Amino acid sequence: MSVSTHVIDEPGPITARLIDISKRFGDVIANDRVCLDVRRGEIVGLLGENGAGKSTLVKVLYGLTLPDEGRIEIDRAPSTIRKPSDAIAAGIGMVTQHFSLVSTMTVVENIILGTSRIIIDRDSARKKIVLLCESLGFGVDPDELVSALSVGQRQRVEILKALYRDCRVLVLDEPTAVLAPQEAETLFKAVRLLANSGIAVILITHKLHEVRKMCQRVTILRRGSCVGTYEVAQHSDDELVELMVGRAVEHANHETVKPGNLVRMSVRNLVVESRGGRILDNVSLEIREREIIGVAGVSGNGQSALVSVLCGLTRPTKGKIEVNGHDLTHGKPMDYLNAGVGRIAEDRHASVIAEMSVAHNIVLERIDGFRKAGAIDEKAISTLVQKLIQQFAIRAAPNDPVSSLSGGNMQKVLLAKVLSREPKVLVIAQPTRGLDVLATREIRNMLAFQRVNGAGILLVSEDLDELLELSDRILVMYEGRIVAEFTNSQFDRNEIGLAMTGSGSR
Ligand SMILES: Nc1ncnc2c1ncn2[C@@H]1O[C@H](COP(=O)(O)OP(=O)(O)OP(=O)(O)O)[C@@H](O)[C@H]1O
Numbered sequence: 301m302s303v304s305t306h307v308i309d310e311p312g313p314i315t316a317r318l319i320d321i322s323k324r325f326g327d328v329i330a331n332d333r334v335c336l337d338v339r340r341g342e343i344v345g346l347l348g349e350n351g352a353g354k355s356t357l358v359k360v361l362y363g364l365t366l367p368d369e370g371r372i373e374i375d376r377a378p379s380t381i382r383k384p385s386d387a388i389a390a391g392i393g394m395v396t397q398h399f400s401l402v403s404t405m406t407v408v409e410n411i412i413l414g415t416s417r418i419i420i421d422r423d424s425a426r427k428k429i430v431l432l433c434e435s436l437g438f439g440v441d442p443d444e445l446v447s448a449l450s451v452g453q454r455q456r457v458e459i460l461k462a463l464y465r466d467c468r469v470l471v472l473d474e475p476t477a478v479l480a481p482q483e484a485e486t487l488f489k490a491v492r493l494l495a496n497s498g499i500a501v502i503l504i505t506h507k508l509h510e511v512r513k514m515c516q517r518v519t520i521l522r523r524g525s526c527v528g529t530y531e532v533a534q535h536s537d538d539e540l541v542e543l544m545v546g547r548a549v550e551h552a553n554h555e556t557v558k559p560g561n562l563v564r565m566s567v568r569n570l571v572v573e574s575r576g577g578r579i580l581d582n583v584s585l586e587i588r589e590r591e592i593i594g595v596a597g598v599s600g601n602g603q604s605a606l607v608s609v610l611c612g613l614t615r616p617t618k619g620k621i622e623v624n625g626h627d628l629t630h631g632k633p634m635d636y637l638n639a640g641v642g643r644i645a646e647d648r649h650a651s652v653i654a655e656m657s658v659a660h661n662i663v664l665e666r667i668d669g670f671r672k673a674g675a676i677d678e679k680a681i682s683t684l685v686q687k688l689i690q691q692f693a694i695r696a697a698p699n700d701p702v703s704s705l706s707g708g709n710m711q712k713v714l715l716a717k718v719l720s721r722e723p724k725v726l727v728i729a730q731p732t733r734g735l736d737v738l739a740t741r742e743i744r745n746m747l748a749f750q751r752v753n754g755a756g757i758l759l760v761s762e763d764l765d766e767l768l769e770l771s772d773r774i775l776v777m778y779e780g781r782i783v784a785e786f787t788n789s790q791f792d793r794n795e796i797g798l799a800m801t802g803s804g805s806r
């Protein structure tokens with residue numbers, strides 16, 4: 301299933317234009333005289349590192365943020381947008397990363413909620429929604445409760461909501477960050493259809509292959525400023541990255557080493573039950589030295605339970621876990637740490653103490669090692685942390701509170717904390733979620749380096765590209781079970797994607 305690469309030859313007239321938008325948050329200049337335009341039937345990409353100001357810019361267009369300066373034109377006429385209802389009236393729709401649906405209401409109810417007509421003819425509303433669904437190939441039941449929908453389906457409801465209000469400009473802020481590959485295909489097919497019908501689309505993403513597939517033009521922001529607007533076809537990925545980052549970035553070139561024979565972690569017939577149901581159902585796997593086992597799956601199929609049980613945070617109901625030959629089935633988190641298991645959890649905000657410094661977060665779990673005559677040896681901590689900051693290219697000072705760091709730098713602090721203990725086994729979930737191209741490359745390089753150094757790694761990720769790039773083997777989880785296994789000589793994106801949806805098991 302591939303999306304048509306039809307491109308409108310003659311871009312239409314400009315539908316929406318943001319002109320010289322500036323927005324400051326305290327000392328941070330989120331947007332500094334930024335310009336962006338999007339034309340009828342066009343999908344324009346909006347690229348930039350974390351914190352470059354992409355979301356701020358589109359929030360200005362949607363009336364969620366008031367700019368300090370700048371103006372907006374819709375169809376070449378000045379437009380005053382001070383709140384979302386102004387934006388909707390001007391024909392602008394937006395799907396943010398955090399959906400705003402009411403889960404106790406049905407799809408139809410959500411879509412017509414807040415539309416201004418006082419008496420809504422429900423039947424004709426429903427009809428319009430069904431037609432929209434059909435024309436876009438959205439398999440969404442209009443009478444289903446939103447609480448029963450998957451993330452991908454909820455996103456489709458958000459899009460339907462914007463279309464129901466007759467938007468002519470549709471903003472998508474990192475729409476695929478939460479989607480499985482097949483769902484992303486469905487989304488992009490629909491977005492392409494919308495553009496062909498004349499809608500102007502602004503697509504924010506960190507994934508260059510998406511920009512290449514969907515966009516003809518891309519506007520790039522760097523640290524709040526507009527670098528420029530470019531024809532995608534005329535620039536390589538490296539050039540686009542360089543434009544975003546401001547300098548050339550080295551390529552990922554992971555050393556190829558073969559996994560060894562030593563089994564770092566062995567998991568046999570693992571079962572985790574909760575409230576009578578099986579969250580993990582008879583899971584067995586082995587991680588050897590110098591091996592990265594990727595775990596693919598649509599979120600909610602047992603991956604989180606697997607990570608937490610393999611770090612001692614959840615007790616298995618049945619089965620056996622061994623680390624370097626030691627039985628840790630009933631071990632506590634500390635036992636896992638002491639056995640050399642490092643863990644990077646999915647929720648990086650829950651893994652740090654935000655108001656504490658970078659330095660203290662890094663040494664938190666081993667502060668006893670830094671006591672000298674009863675007092676904490678801040679100098680020793682500082683020396684170690686300085687070294688790690690350099691080694692991991694963390695853009696922060698040891699005494700900065702972690703709360704002031706960007707997502708990518710926060711993730712690097714966590715990696716520094718865990719990797720500096722030289723773990724033999726790493727259990728990692730979603731290490732690069734939401735991170736920009738550079739931070740993603742750096743973090744993947746670090747994992748590849750750990751592998752060469754002899755660690756065995758379990759990498760849980762919803763990003764199939766990440767798994768394909770790093771893994772020696774990929775296991776696919778579905779409904780708590782491992783339903784398929786692929787070794788890197790037989791990696792097939794399509795087959796793995798199919799297994800993730802529960803079909804095509806091998
Ligand atoms: N409400 C706010 N209060 C304070 N600072 C903010 C606020 N919103 C954004 N910022 C800051 O403005 C800058 C731009 O943020 P923005 O969210 O627009 O970046 P982005 O390009 O969307 O990044 P990402 O790729 O991480 O989503 C950042 O430094 C951010 O911390």
Ligand SMILES: [Mg+2]
Binds near residue numbers: 354355356
């Ligand atoms: Mg953003």
